Amino acid sequence: MSSVTDPRQPRPALRISEGTSALATKPVSPKIKMATRQLYKSYQKGSFGIPVLQGIDLEIYEGEFLAIVGSSGCGKSTLLHLLGTLDRPDAGEVHFDGYRIDNLPSASRDLLRNKHFGMIFQFYHLLPELTAMENVLAPALIAESTLSYWLRRGEHHRRAVELMELVGISHRVKHKPRELSGGEMQRAAIARALLNKPRVLLADEPTGNLDRSTGKQIMKILGELNQREKLTIVMVTHDPWIAEQADRTVRLVEGRIQGV
Amino acid sequence: MYKLLLCWRYLRTRYIALVCIVSVMLGVATMIVVNSVMAGFTHEMQARINGMLGDLIFESRSMDGVLDADAHMKKIKAIAGDAIVGMSPTVHVPGLMYIDVNDQLLTRQITLVGIDETTYSSVSAFGDYLQHPANREQLSFSLRNGGYDIYDHQVPDQSTQKPRTQMEQAGWWYRKQKAMLKKQRQMVADSASPDTSQRNPFATPEGEEAQGRDFDMATEQHVGIVLGIGVCGYRSADGSDHFVALPGDDVRVSFPKASLPPEAINEFYTITDIYESKMSEYDASFVFVPLRELQKSRGMIDPETGKGKFSSIQIKLAPGAKAEEVRDALQDAFPVQFYVVSTWRDKQGPLLAAVNMETAVLNVLLFMIIAVAGFGIFAIFLMIVVEKTRDIGILKSLGASGSGVMGIFLGYGLSLGIVGSGVGAVLGLMFVANINEIADILGRITGQPVFDPSVYYFYKIPTIVAPFTVTWICLGAILIAVLASVFPALRAANLHPVRALRYE
Numbered sequence: 001m002s003s004v005t006d007p008r009q010p011r012p013a014l015r016i017s018e019g020t021s022a023l024a025t026k027p028v029s030p031k032i033k034m035a036t037r038q039l040y041k042s043y044q045k046g047s048f049g050i051p052v053l054q055g056i057d058l059e060i061y062e063g064e065f066l067a068i069v070g071s072s073g074c075g076k077s078t079l080l081h082l083l084g085t086l087d088r089p090d091a092g093e094v095h096f097d098g099y100r101i102d103n104l105p106s107a108s109r110d111l112l113r114n115k116h117f118g119m120i121f122q123f124y125h126l127l128p129e130l131t132a133m134e135n136v137l138a139p140a141l142i143a144e145s146t147l148s149y150w151l152r153r154g155e156h157h158r159r160a161v162e163l164m165e166l167v168g169i170s171h172r173v174k175h176k177p178r179e180l181s182g183g184e185m186q187r188a189a190i191a192r193a194l195l196n197k198p199r200v201l202l203a204d205e206p207t208g209n210l211d212r213s214t215g216k217q218i219m220k221i222l223g224e225l226n227q228r229e230k231l232t233i234v235m236v237t238h239d240p241w242i243a244e245q246a247d248r249t250v251r252l253v254e255g256r257i258q259g260v
Numbered sequence: 261m262y263k264l265l266l267c268w269r270y271l272r273t274r275y276i277a278l279v280c281i282v283s284v285m286l287g288v289a290t291m292i293v294v295n296s297v298m299a300g301f302t303h304e305m306q307a308r309i310n311g312m313l314g315d316l317i318f319e320s321r322s323m324d325g326v327l328d329a330d331a332h333m334k335k336i337k338a339i340a341g342d343a344i345v346g347m348s349p350t351v352h353v354p355g356l357m358y359i360d361v362n363d364q365l366l367t368r369q370i371t372l373v374g375i376d377e378t379t380y381s382s383v384s385a386f387g388d389y390l391q392h393p394a395n396r397e398q399l400s401f402s403l404r405n406g407g408y409d410i411y412d413h414q415v416p417d418q419s420t421q422k423p424r425t426q427m428e429q430a431g432w433w434y435r436k437q438k439a440m441l442k443k444q445r446q447m448v449a450d451s452a453s454p455d456t457s458q459r460n461p462f463a464t465p466e467g468e469e470a471q472g473r474d475f476d477m478a479t480e481q482h483v484g485i486v487l488g489i490g491v492c493g494y495r496s497a498d499g500s501d502h503f504v505a506l507p508g509d510d511v512r513v514s515f516p517k518a519s520l521p522p523e524a525i526n527e528f529y530t531i532t533d534i535y536e537s538k539m540s541e542y543d544a545s546f547v548f549v550p551l552r553e554l555q556k557s558r559g560m561i562d563p564e565t566g567k568g569k570f571s572s573i574q575i576k577l578a579p580g581a582k583a584e585e586v587r588d589a590l591q592d593a594f595p596v597q598f599y600v601v602s603t604w605r606d607k608q609g610p611l612l613a614a615v616n617m618e619t620a621v622l623n624v625l626l627f628m629i630i631a632v633a634g635f636g637i638f639a640i641f642l643m644i645v646v647e648k649t650r651d652i653g654i655l656k657s658l659g660a661s662g663s664g665v666m667g668i669f670l671g672y673g674l675s676l677g678i679v680g681s682g683v684g685a686v687l688g689l690m691f692v693a694n695i696n697e698i699a700d701i702l703g704r705i706t707g708q709p710v711f712d713p714s715v716y717y718f719y720k721i722p723t724i725v726a727p728f729t730v731t732w733i734c735l736g737a738i739l740i741a742v743l744a745s746v747f748p749a750l751r752a753a754n755l756h757p758v759r760a761l762r763y764e
Contacts, residue, residue, distance in 0.1 A: 081758050086758050087757070121761070125654045125657070127651050127654060130269065192658070
C-alpha cells in the first residue's frame, strides 16, 4: 500500500462491489486511494432542490496531490465534504481503499474522519478556547478516553511538538488562536490534521484567506508533505496558480467534471 | 477527554455562565436557610410542647373527672409496664383570672391545671421553666423570700439579654410592701368616709373575714399558683419583659365546680412563681395550682374514701418506647367513650401539621426558584450552542461523535450545577451560622425588627442544619441544571457538520 502511483500511468479500472456492506468487500486496486461513482448531491431551498453535484466520477491515487478547481458554487467544497464523510450523497458511492464509506453508520464515519482523513479549511477552524498546542492535540483528545489519553500524554505531546516544528510554529505552543496570524493559524490547522497520521489530507481552499506569500509557504508545506511523507492530498481551490502546484488538476463546472 | 477540557474552558471563559451559577447559588442558599430555620423552629416548638406535656396523656372525657387516680395508674402500669417511667394525675379546668393592676382588673382566660408537685416533674420538664432556682430543684407552692431569676436561665449567654429588673423585688418583701400600701390606702379611704356604719364592730363580717379569722396579707399567703409568663407579663419588641403581677401578688380565679348544674366559684391565689416554657400558647394560658387544693375547691373529693377525682394522667415513657404503640394498647384497654389516650404530638397535631405543611409549601415554592434558574440555564445554553455552532462543526469534522458533543454540554450543565450548588451551600450555611447578626443588621437598616422576640418568645432565631436536607437540595439543583441542558445539548449533538462549519 505504500507504493506511489504515478497518476499519469494508465489507470486500472475501478470495480465497484455489489451490496451495501462495504467493509465486507475486498479492496479492488491498491493504487486507487479514493474514488467516487456517479455522485449526486442537491441542497433543498424551500420546495426546490438545487443540484450541486451531478454525477461525479473521480479517482484519487495513492500519494498524489490532486487539485479540484472551479468557480465558486460549482460544488467543489461539497465534493470534498462528501469525500471526507462530513455529508451523505443523494446518490452514488464514495470509496476509500476500496471500501464503500458513504453509507457507513455515524460511528464508523466519525472514526474515519478522526483516524484516516485530515482536513484543513479556508477559515482555519481552530477552537478559540484552546491553545495552539491543544488545537493540534484535538484529534487525539477526541479519539481517546480521559484515562488512555492521560497514560499516553507524553507520546501525544512529542508528536504535537514534532508537527508544530514541522510546520514552523513551535514558538506558538501556548498561544490562543486569536493571538496568531492567519498563516500561523493555517499551519496549526495543518499540524492538527496530521496528528493522527491520516492517509488522506482534504484541504478546502487552504490559501483562500491568505496573502500570496503566506499562501506560497502553506503550499510549500503541503508539497513537502506530499513528496516526503507520500501523503495523498486532495485540495479544492479557485486559484489557478495554487492549483499549478498539484500533480493533477480536475475542473468542476456546474457539478460535473469537465477537464483533467 | 476533549469533553472535560472544553467544559473546563467554557466554564472559565463564558462569563454569561456565571449568571447561571449565581441563580443556582441563590436558590440553593435560600433553600438551605429556610429549611434550617424551619427545622430550628419545629424542633424548638416540639421540645416546648413535649416539655410541658407528658409523652402520653390519659384523659377522662368528663371535665368533672373520674375517681381514684391510683387505681387507674395501677392498671396503666399493668398494661404498658416497662415502657412507663413516670405518671402524675392532673385536673384541667378552664377559668378566668383577674389580676389587680392599680385597681384595674385585668382579665385573663386561662386553663387551671392542678398538679401533684411531688410527681409532676417526673413526667414533664415543667420544673426547668420556673424562675426560682429552689423551685427548679423541688417545686413548692409556698412563696419564697426572694431570689427569683433576673436573667433568663434558659439562655446561656446573659450579655445579650435585657434584665427583668421587676423580678428583683418579687417574694415576701414585695408582698409586705403591697400589704402596707393596701392598709394605708384603706385608712385613707376610711378617714375620708364619714359614714361609720361599716365600721360597726358588731356588723356581720364579710369576705375572708367570714371564715372566722383575719387574713394578714403581710404574713400569710393564699394557696400558691404558678403563672405562665404570658399570663402576667408581656414582652416588648426590644426583648425586655414587663410584668403586671409578680410572685407575692394575689390573683382571683373563677372556675366551675364539679357539680350539676355547674356553679362558678371564686378563689384567691398567691403567685409563688412564674414559668416560661417559651411556647407562647402555653405561657399565655396554663396556670398551675396544687392538685389537692383544686380538688377541694371544685368538690372533687369523695367524702367517704377521701380519694380525689382527676381529669387526666400525664405519662412519661421510657426512652425508646414507641408512644403510638403504648397509646393504642391503653386505648384498647379503657372504654373509648370515657377515656382518651393521646401522645403529645396528637395534642398539638394541627400545629405540628401546619408547620410541616408550611415547610413543604415553602420548599415547593423555593424549588420553583431553582426551576426558574433552570430555565435561565436552558436559555443561556441555547445561546451558547448557537454561538458555538462552528466549533461544534469543527469538532465533528475532527471525528467527534454526536454523543460526545452532547456530553460537552451536559457536562457543562453538570459543572454549572455543581459549582452553583457548592457555592450556594457554603453561602447558605454561612448565612445560617450568622443569621441573628444578619437579622440585627437588617432590622437596623429597615427600622423594623426582623425577628420580634415578643412574637416568638425566643431571643434568637433557632436553626438546625440537617446534612441530609442540604445534600438533597444540592442534588436537586444539580439535577435541574443537567435537565435544563439536555435540550440544548441534544440540539448541539444533532447539528449537521457541514451546516455548522458554514455557519457565520
